[in-house]
Amino acid sequence: VDLRLDPREIGRTLDELAEIGNRHAGGEGEAQARDRLLERFRELGLQRVRLEAFPYLRAHRAAAQCAVGTLRLSANALQYTAPVQAAGRALYVGEATEEDWARLDALGARLQGRIAVVHSVFPFDLSGALIERGIAGLVHVCETPDGIVGNFAGALYPPPLAPPWEGRPLPYPGVTIAHPAGRALISTLTARPDVEVTLGHDARYEEAVAYNVIGELDGEGEDQAEHVIVCAHYDSQAEGPCVYDNATGVASLLECARVLSRRARARRIVLIASAAEEIGCWGASAYVHAHRDELPGAVGMVNLDGVASAYPSRREIWSADAGMAALAERIARGCGWIADRVMNVRSTFGDHAPFGDAGVPSCLIWRPEHPYYHSRGDVRDRVDEFAVAQTAGVSAALIDHLAGGGRAGGPPRLGA
Numbered sequence: 089v090d091l092r093l094d095p096r097e098i099g100r101t102l103d104e105l106a107e108i109g110n111r112h113a114g115g116e117g118e119a120q121a122r123d124r125l126l127e128r129f130r131e132l133g134l135q136r137v138r139l140e141a142f143p144y145l146r147a148h149r150a151a152a153q154c155a156v157g158t159l160r161l162s163a164n165a166l167q168y169t170a171p172v173q174a175a176g177r178a179l180y181v182g183e184a185t186e187e188d189w190a191r192l193d194a195l196g197a198r199l200q201g202r203i204a205v206v207h208s209v210f211p212f213d214l215s216g217a218l219i220e221r222g223i224a225g226l227v228h229v230c231e232t233p234d235g236i237v238g239n240f241a242g243a244l245y246p247p248p249l250a251p252p253w254e255g256r257p258l259p260y261p262g263v264t265i266a267h268p269a270g271r272a273l274i275s276t277l278t279a280r281p282d283v284e285v286t287l288g289h290d291a292r293y294e295e296a297v298a299y300n301v302i303g304e305l306d307g308e309g310e311d312q313a314e315h316v317i318v319c320a321h322y323d324s325q326a327e328g329p330c331v332y333d334n335a336t337g338v339a340s341l342l343e344c345a346r347v348l349s350r351r352a353r354a355r356r357i358v359l360i361a362s363a364a365e366e367i368g369c370w371g372a373s374a375y376v377h378a379h380r381d382e383l384p385g386a387v388g389m390v391n392l393d394g395v396a397s398a399y400p401s402r403r404e405i406w407s408a409d410a411g412m413a414a415l416a417e418r419i420a421r422g423c424g425w426i427a428d429r430v431m432n433v434r435s436t437f438g439d440h441a442p443f444g445d446a447g448v449p450s451c452l453i454w455r456p457e458h459p460y461y462h463s464r465g466d467v468r469d470r471v472d473e474f475a476v477a478q479t480a481g482v483s484a485a486l487i488d489h490l491a492g493g494g495r496a497g498g499p500p501r502l503g504a
């Protein structure tokens with residue numbers, strides 16, 4: 089049986105999701121994508137196709153302000169930061185790495201009551217350190233080209249699963265600005281360290297309900313408690329069609345389901361199109377919580393997120409589980425896909441995180457470098473379906489291996 093993924097099928101789904109447009113949690117596009125995925129799961133002949141609802145805290149889009157002295161900078165609200173205004177002297181932290189904190193500590197710099205200015209791809213990973221240091225506000229500088237201001241969450245994983253939504257919002261307000269504005273800000277600070285930076289937004293946070301779309305492919309083995317989980321989030325960040333992140337994952341999920349459905353397997357495959365990932369890995373965390381009694385039967389989890397684009401990028405495998413990382417690397421090599429980096433570390437930026445933390449060997453196989461990531465510039469023209477098919481093909485081969493494709497018993501469990 090040919091397990092190759094069809095780039096034309098992937099391209100068709102990319103077109104369809106680009107047409108729906110933005111799919112931010114709580115918006116119209118999210119509901120349209122959910123309904124369409126339910127239809128696609130049924131058309132593919134998956135078993136037990138269903139929606140699983142979960143509550144979450146929705147972040148409505150809001151106007152944001154940022155200024156240094158009298159210079160006004162275009163800004164987006166950093167989601168899940170406090171909807172208040174802050175003002176104070178600012179300190180440029182750099183990327184907020186361990187080295188940055190060590191350097192600032194050695195200089196005796198204090199952030200208490202001050203505005204932190206930070207360059208970071210993952211601003212949500214900084215919340216712990218920033219709360220501890222008592223900042224008054226956060227200016228997050230993003231690296232998106234063309235002076236575009238991206239959309240990001242100030243807090244991500246783990247999300248609170250029920251009221252009172254502990255930890256949301258964060259105790260400080262935050263905004264994102266573009267990197268040319270960030271340069272102007274830093275330049276102003278070097279000329280006038282005492283100048284006041286002001287920032288804030290009026291985001292509204294409200295309890296809402298979202299839905300994971302779930303379908304299954306049955307296995308033929310005796311123990312149907314054993315299963316493989318495949319997940320791709322169908323929500324998006326707040327602007328634009330967000331094709332790379334994550335129409336590529338959804339298109340790959342559907343194409344994996346189509347190809348794998350034509351092949352016998354020992355173990356059941358559970359396919360999840362998850363919701364509300366961009367704002368807190370909420371859907372995957374809710375799934376893990378709701379299915380915690382079944383998860384000991386999960387032999388592996390494969391996350392499809394930001395699979396590939398039209399840009400050159402490193403090939404990367406991320407897994408907190410050493411056995412899974414090694415297996416994925418070996419299978420990738422067999423597909424002619426040589427990983428540039430294998431990151432055998434725990435990570436908190438995607439739907440593999442809650443599964444990994446629940447003890448399921450989980451991984452993400454992707455090409456992560458898309459310059460317009462999390463911005464309105466993440467459009468259809470910047471994604472190449474052939475690159476997506478090639479990279480998602482590695483995930484398909486891994487899923488097939490974990491599910492015992494073409495076998496009666498299936499391979500031994502990882503670590504067994």
Ligand SMILES: [Zn+2]
Pocket residue numbers: 321333334365393394
């Ligand atoms: Zn994503």
